Amino acid sequence: xxxxxxxxxxxxxxxxxxxxxxxxxxxxxxxxxxxxxxxxxxxxxxxxxxxxxxxxxxxxxxxxxxxxxxxxxxxxxxxxxxxxxxxxxxxxxxxxxxxxxxxxxxxxxxxxxxxxxxxxxxxxxxxxxxxxxxxxxxxxxxxxxxxxxxxxxxxxxxxxxxxxxxxxxxxxxxxxxxxxxxxxxxxxxxxxxxxxxxxxxxxxxxxxxxxxxxxxxxxxxxxxxxxxxxxxxxxxxxxxxxxxxxxxxxxxxxxxxxxxxxxxxxxxxxxxxxxxxxxxxxxxxxxxxxxxxxxxxxxxxxxxxxxxxxxxxxxxxxxxxxxxxxxxxxxxxxxxxxxxxxxxxxxxxxxxxxxxxxxxxxxxxxxxxxxxxxxxxxxxxxxxxxxxxxxxxxx
Amino acid sequence: xxxxxxxxxxxxxxxxxxxxxxxxxxxxxxxxxxxxxxxxxxxxxxxxxxxxxxxxxxxxxxxxxxxxxxxxxxxxxxxxxxxxxxxxxxxxxxxxxxxxxxxxxxxxxxxxxxxxxxxxxxxxxxxxxxxxxxxxxxxxxxxxxxxxx
Numbered sequence: 001x002x003x004x005x006x007x008x009x010x011x012x013x014x015x016x017x018x019x020x021x022x023x024x025x026x027x028x029x030x031x032x033x034x035x036x037x038x039x040x041x042x043x044x045x046x047x048x049x050x051x052x053x054x055x056x057x058x059x060x061x062x063x064x065x066x067x068x069x070x071x072x073x074x075x076x077x078x079x080x081x082x083x084x085x086x087x088x089x090x091x092x093x094x095x096x097x098x099x100x101x102x103x104x105x106x107x108x109x110x111x112x113x114x115x116x117x118x119x120x121x122x123x124x125x126x127x128x129x130x131x132x133x134x135x136x137x138x139x140x141x142x143x144x145x146x147x148x149x150x151x152x153x154x155x156x157x158x159x160x161x162x163x164x165x166x167x168x169x170x171x172x173x174x175x176x177x178x179x180x181x182x183x184x185x186x187x188x189x190x191x192x193x194x195x196x197x198x199x200x201x202x203x204x205x206x207x208x209x210x211x212x213x214x215x216x217x218x219x220x221x222x223x224x225x226x227x228x229x230x231x232x233x234x235x236x237x238x239x240x241x242x243x244x245x246x247x248x249x250x251x252x253x254x255x256x257x258x259x260x261x262x263x264x265x266x267x268x269x270x271x272x273x274x275x276x277x278x279x280x281x282x283x284x285x286x287x288x289x290x291x292x293x294x295x296x297x298x299x300x301x302x303x304x305x306x307x308x309x310x311x312x313x314x315x316x317x318x319x320x321x322x323x324x325x326x327x328x329x330x331x332x333x334x335x336x337x338x339x340x341x342x343x344x345x346x347x348x349x350x351x352x353x354x355x356x357x358x359x360x361x362x363x364x365x366x367x368x369x370x371x372x373x374x375x376x377x378x379x380x381x382x383x384x385x386x387x388x389x390x391x392x393x394x395x
Numbered sequence: 396x397x398x399x400x401x402x403x404x405x406x407x408x409x410x411x412x413x414x415x416x417x418x419x420x421x422x423x424x425x426x427x428x429x430x431x432x433x434x435x436x437x438x439x440x441x442x443x444x445x446x447x448x449x450x451x452x453x454x455x456x457x458x459x460x461x462x463x464x465x466x467x468x469x470x471x472x473x474x475x476x477x478x479x480x481x482x483x484x485x486x487x488x489x490x491x492x493x494x495x496x497x498x499x500x501x502x503x504x505x506x507x508x509x510x511x512x513x514x515x516x517x518x519x520x521x522x523x524x525x526x527x528x529x530x531x532x533x534x535x536x537x538x539x540x541x542x543x544x
Contacts, residue, residue, distance in 0.1 A: 302454065303454065304432055304433070304454055304455050304456055304459070305456075306432075306456035306457055307408075307455065307456055307457055307459075307460060310400075310405075310408065310457045311409075314409065323432055323456070332432070343429070343430040344429035344430055347429065347430075347432045379414065380411065380414050380452060380453055380454075380460065381452060381453070381454045382425070382434055382435075382436040382452040382453070382454055383429065383434070383454055
């Protein structure tokens with residue numbers, strides 16, 4: 001059976017050129033970067049080369065890049081670290097309702113520890129309104145954390161505009177750029193951010209490695225204590241294979257960024273056009289233009305997401321769903337709900353995220369397999385309006 | 396979260412039995428809530444005290460569809476009292492089990508059927524739950540999981 005992977009927002013395959021670098025740092029260059037002998041010095045070199053490569057991708061100085069275990073740790077360290085460092089200055093944090101749980105759950109934790117958190121709403125396209133950010137700022141605000149590209153619907157937030165508001169007031173700005181990095185140009189100065197999170201496995205690198213960009217002068221209380229690794233910001237012997245791999249992935253992303261963007265958006269648009277032509281009562285979630293090039297999030301009315309996902313899986317097609325059933329909770333996607341998508345429509349949403357290795361043939365295969373699946377489930381659904389025209393609504 | 400369905404569940408999900416509506420049904424019952432992700436609608440045709448036909452329409456996940464399908468197989472041809480004795484748990488057991496998370500939220504087919512039978516009785520002017528030797532009806536209706544609202 002044909003297999004088509006369209007879940008690159010969940011994780012990406014490791015680029016063989018990246019895997020090669022990781023392997024070398026396991027079997028050949030296996031030293032501990034903290035060791036003084038030549039084995040250690042060689043490993044140190046691999047780490048520092050990677051730091052430059054990652055810095056190069058995001059327009060930072062190498063010194064401003066700290067390696068850690070991934071997106072969640074990066075988000076956690078940024079938020080908890082700033083809240084702790086600046087607690088004498090204030091205790092108010094601003095975030096949005098559509099953040100990744102690595103941000104939301106840390107914010108909820110800090111609420112329990114005495115912080116006040118504002119969760120900004122978003123508009124129907126998933127965009128944070130600048131006026132809402134401005135209105136939420138107080139004298140107590142120490143941190144604003146808003147993601148760059150949303151992991152579910154792909155909407156890209158106006159981070160540079162938000163930065164103009166925070167900078168004028170000396171407020172720290174963090175962005176979770178886990179999905180956006182290596183998909184769209186990300187430059188820390190153009191964005192005006194003080195902290196930015198990156199994850200290896202979302203950009204054709206391995207799992208278990210990520211980086212936090214920390215603008216020079218940004219105060220942060222480290223959370224992992226021990227040896228003085230990573231400028232004393234993240235103790236623990238460096239994951240050299242992971243770090244070297246992330247560096248290589250960053251170098252490749254930088255060189256191939258424009259080409260990848262074109263490829264992904266061409267696939268995505270071919271897919272969207274084909275779906276809209278073939279399936280009635282489908283809605284694209286997220287912003288029509290301000291979105292990651294690889295993301296198509298669709299709501300198929302009258303049917304439920306897990307049933308769609310399972311049917312596609314049986315046909316070798318891998319996607320993810322915003323339905324409650326697949327999220328392990330009773331509520332469908334918090335992102336779609338925050339955008340005002342009715343819960344019953346959110347239940348029928350699927351996320352298709354394309355990758356470098358996908359082809360037009362992959363898209364055409366999905367365009368061939370998906371319409372009968374939707375039709376079959378709609379035939380089974382008590383909400384599907386009687387034949388002819390699908391005009392009625394679920395509710 | 397990963398979905399761990401056994402083969403029998405997947406078989407019913409892939410080839411659900413008795414999907415559809417009965418235009419001149421003797422009773423119709425619906426349970427669930429689209430906000431939570433599962434709604435089941437059962438149609439029954441009663442002949443001589445037995446379920447001569449059962450059809451369903453379901454909006455929901457794999458477990459919801461599979462349990463609807465399995466239920467129709469379990470009760471087709473049964474007397475009303477026998478059908479009322481079938482519970483959501485009977486359905487889950489017949490499917491060889493469902494993932495724990497699905498047990499209460501997607502396993503509602505028997506409730507929908509009981510509602511359809513209730514509807515049938517109401518249409519005939521029967522007064523549920525007591526009359527005509529149907530202690531089962533009261534038991535089943537009371538013991539089933541409540542509609543999730």
